[in-house]
Amino acid sequence: xxxxxxxxxxxxxxxxxxxxxxxxxxxxxxxxxxxxxxxxxxxxxxxxxxxxxxxxxxxxxxxxxxxxxxxxxxxxxxxxxxxxxxxxxxxxxxxxxxxxxxxxxxxxxxxxxxxxxxxxxxxxxxxxxxxxxxxxxxxxxxxxxxxxxxxxxxxxxxxxxxxxxxxxxxxxxxxxxxxxxxxxxxxxxxxxxxxxxxxxxxxxxxxxxxxxxxxxxxxxxxxxxxxxxxxxxxx
Amino acid sequence: xxxxxxxxxxxxxxxxxxxxxxxxxxxxxxxxxxxxxxxxxxxxxxxxxxxxxxxxxxxxxxxxxxxxxxxxxxxxxxxxxxxxxxxxxxxxxxxxxxxxxxxxxxxxxxxxxxxxxxxxxxxxxxxxxxxxxxxxxxxxxxxxxxxxxxxxxxxxxxxxxxxxxxxxxxxxxxxxxxxxxxxxxxxxxxxxxxxxxxxxxxxxxxxxxxxxxxxxxxxxxxxxxxxxxxxxxxx
Numbered sequence: 001x002x003x004x005x006x007x008x009x010x011x012x013x014x015x016x017x018x019x020x021x022x023x024x025x026x027x028x029x030x031x032x033x034x035x036x037x038x039x040x041x042x043x044x045x046x047x048x049x050x051x052x053x054x055x056x057x058x059x060x061x062x063x064x065x066x067x068x069x070x071x072x073x074x075x076x077x078x079x080x081x082x083x084x085x086x087x088x089x090x091x092x093x094x095x096x097x098x099x100x101x102x103x104x105x106x107x108x109x110x111x112x113x114x115x116x117x118x119x120x121x122x123x124x125x126x127x128x129x130x131x132x133x134x135x136x137x138x139x140x141x142x143x144x145x146x147x148x149x150x151x152x153x154x155x156x157x158x159x160x161x162x163x164x165x166x167x168x169x170x171x172x173x174x175x176x177x178x179x180x181x182x183x184x185x186x187x188x189x190x191x192x193x194x195x196x197x198x199x200x201x202x203x204x205x206x207x208x209x210x211x212x213x214x215x216x217x218x219x220x221x222x223x224x225x226x227x228x229x230x231x232x233x234x235x
Numbered sequence: 236x237x238x239x240x241x242x243x244x245x246x247x248x249x250x251x252x253x254x255x256x257x258x259x260x261x262x263x264x265x266x267x268x269x270x271x272x273x274x275x276x277x278x279x280x281x282x283x284x285x286x287x288x289x290x291x292x293x294x295x296x297x298x299x300x301x302x303x304x305x306x307x308x309x310x311x312x313x314x315x316x317x318x319x320x321x322x323x324x325x326x327x328x329x330x331x332x333x334x335x336x337x338x339x340x341x342x343x344x345x346x347x348x349x350x351x352x353x354x355x356x357x358x359x360x361x362x363x364x365x366x367x368x369x370x371x372x373x374x375x376x377x378x379x380x381x382x383x384x385x386x387x388x389x390x391x392x393x394x395x396x397x398x399x400x401x402x403x404x405x406x407x408x409x410x411x412x413x414x415x416x417x418x419x420x421x422x423x424x425x426x427x428x429x430x431x432x433x434x435x436x437x438x439x440x441x442x443x444x445x446x447x448x449x450x451x452x453x454x455x456x457x458x459x460x461x462x463x464x465x466x467x468x469x470x
Contacts, residue, residue, distance in 0.1 A: 069406070121369060131406040134356060134380045145369045146382040151404065169386065171304070171366040 003178065003196050003220050007170050008116055009125035009148065009163075011181035013048075014205045016124075016226075017103040017136060020044050026099035030092055031085060038083045045206070046082070050075035055127060055156040065154045067129035073097045100128070101135035106202070110141040112226025115235040123148040125166045125179060127156050146170075158189035167195070180229065184216035196220045198229055238413065238431050238455050242405050243351055244360035244383065244398075246416035248283075249440045251359075251461075252338040252371060255279050261334035265327055266320060273318050280441070281317070285310035290362060290391040300389045302364035308332045335363070336370035341437070345376040347461025350470040358383040360401045360414060362391050381405075393424035402430070415464065419451035431455045433464055 013019050023044035031038060054071040057063045076097055080086050088096070116122060124133050124142075126149045133147045146169065150156050153165035167177050174194035181187050182202040191197050198221040205211030215222055223229035248254050259275035266273060289306040292298045311332055315321050323331070351357060359368050359377075361384040368382045381404065385391050388400035402412050409429035416422050417437040426432050433456040440446030450457055458464035 130381050130404045134405070137380065144381075145372065146365050146379075152387055169365045170369070 005120070005176050005178045005196055006172055007121040007123065007167075007177045008198075009123055009166050009177055009179050009190075009195075011179070011183060011186050012124050012126035012128055012133070012136065013103075014202055014211070015180065015182040015200055016109050016142070017105050017140070018205075019048060019100070019103050020206060022103040023047060023099050026102055027096060030096050030099075031088070034088075034092070036083075036085050036088075038085065041207070043079075043083055046079055047072075047075060050079065059156050059159055065150075067131075067151060068127055069097065069100070069129055069132060072100055098135075101132050102139065103136060105136075105140035105142070106225075108225035108227045112228075112230045113141075113143055115230035116226070116233065117143045119233070119235050121145045121170060123166060123170070125149050125157075125163065127162075157186060160189070160193055163190050163193050163195060178220065180226075182212055184212060187215060187219060188217055191217070191219075198223060200224075200226060200229060240355070240411050240413045240431050242356040242358065242402075242407055242412045243433075244358055244401050244412055244414050244425075244430075246414070246418060246421050247359050247361035247363055247368070247371065248338075249437055249446070250415065250417040250435055251344050251377070252340050252375070253440075254283060254335070254338050255441060257338040258282060258334050261337055262331060265331050265334075266323070269323075269327070271318075271320050271323075273320065276442070278314075278318055281314055282307075282310060285314065294391050294394055302366075302386060303362050304332065304335070304364055304367060307335055333370075336367050337374065338371060340371075340375035340377070341460070343460035343462045347463075347465045348376075348378055350465035351461070351468065352378045354468070354470050356380045356405060358401065358405070360384050360392075360398065362397075392421060395424070395428055398425050398428050398430060413455065415461075417447055419447060422450060422454060423452055426452070426454075433458060435459075435461060435464060 010016055024040035027043050028040045054075050058065055080088055122144055123146050129151045130147045137144055148166040148169055150162055153162040155161045167174050178196035178198055179187060179190035180198045180200060182200050187197040187199060197219040199215035199219045200223050201213050202211045203213045221232055223232060245251055258279035262278050263275045289310050293300055315323055357379055358381050364386045365382045372379055383401040383404055385397055388397040390396045402409050413431035413433055414422060414425035415433045415435060417435050422432040422434060432454040434450035434454045435458050436448050437446045438448045456464060456467055458467060
């Protein structure tokens with residue numbers, strides 16, 4: 001099928017980067033030398049497990065908008081005692097919190113984006129803050145045209161404002177934008193606002209075989225990777 | 236001298252791009268085929284001449300924040316009758332207004348930025364809106380890490396919020412950021428907030444010999460070009 005959009009917006013955590021094994025690796029690198037022995041993947045899962053609840057604090061208005069880095073830190077402080085690591089010092093907590101700035105991309109992302117960049121404006125439409133996105137982009141070679149998402153909208157997905165603020169920043173109608181994501185819930189929110197949708201399968205996002213292999217709603221494109229999406233879009 | 240900053244913020248109009256001859260060229264390309272014969276450079280000067288007054292409408296709070304594209308359009312509509320071009324149609328006005336998205340960079344900018352990118356985070360700290368910056372970046376090869384400036388701050392330079400919002404977006408103290416600009420007034424506002432400063436001479440910004448050849452206040456660096464600045468910073 002043909003769609004003519006000008007901009008591609010990307011979900012980042014899970015869709016572009018493998019946060020689970022990256023967080024496990026970073027946690028181990030910081031904690032193990034200090035004698036902590038955690039189940040590193042379980043720790044990564046538990047940290048991410050706090051994610052939606054922490055976003056909901058902002059989305060509901062119970063707390064004002066703050067960067068995702070701040071929410072990650074609050075979750076970390078809550079989590080460390082549960083893993084017997086309550087004695088971790090402040091400097092290490094700061095460093096560990098920045099593990100979310102050191103996530104590795106799935107291998108198809110950089111080559112796929114390079115092709116997509118030739119025809120489309122590219123921006124993250126993520127709940128991650130601007131500085132986090134810059135670190136991820138520099139680490140993984142994401143060629144963003146601009147950093148959009150939660151921080152410029154002052155709210156968190158799937159609140160409509162976040163998607164609409166991204167389109168407005170690019171002077172585009174929602175129908176001229178496509179969200180690329182590995183999560184049906186994100187695509188559903190975007191589609192309801194008139195954005196086009198592309199699903200990318202990330203079957204191992206939450207561990208082997210634990211991720212969406214196909215979209216749970218009708219989408220404009222369903223792709224196995226960003227390179228597959230680039231090919232389907234003729235780039 | 237040595238300064239250790241993490242981010243370089245750039246003024247854009249005049250500092251990176253030659254708006255005067257670019258706007259004259261674009262105006263001529265659109266208006267001349269329709270029989271209009273203006274003094275193209277005078278038209279460019281007059282349009283830019285409306286700039287500070289239009290920003291002041293927002294800075295003073297008389298009108299709410301809107302993108303620079305909107306302010307440029309209001310100035311254009313006010314200006315056309317003065318140049319005998321009040322009959323210009325809507326589609327051409329839209330196109331002409333986008334001339335500000337089609338400005339050419341001074342020749343030292345792309346090579347200088349490429350060197351600076353190896354060590355510093357780079358972002359525009361401009362009054363131009365995000366979509367305008369993306370167009371200029373794609374046209375001229377500006378390798379931005381993020382688009383900062385007026386649109387993310389919701390106000391216009393030299394209001395303090397614009398400089399501080401840029402530093403905050405990068406999680407940096409003002410002292411870890413340096414503003415690169417061809418205008419003493421801009422550098423003065425940044426320095427007052429604790430940012431470091433670099434002046435770039437643009438002696439022909441407003442016509443031959445009509446531009447700042449040296450800073451009108453003490454700065455951390457005074458450069459003849461972005462390549463000169465890159466060399467002074469050891470990149």
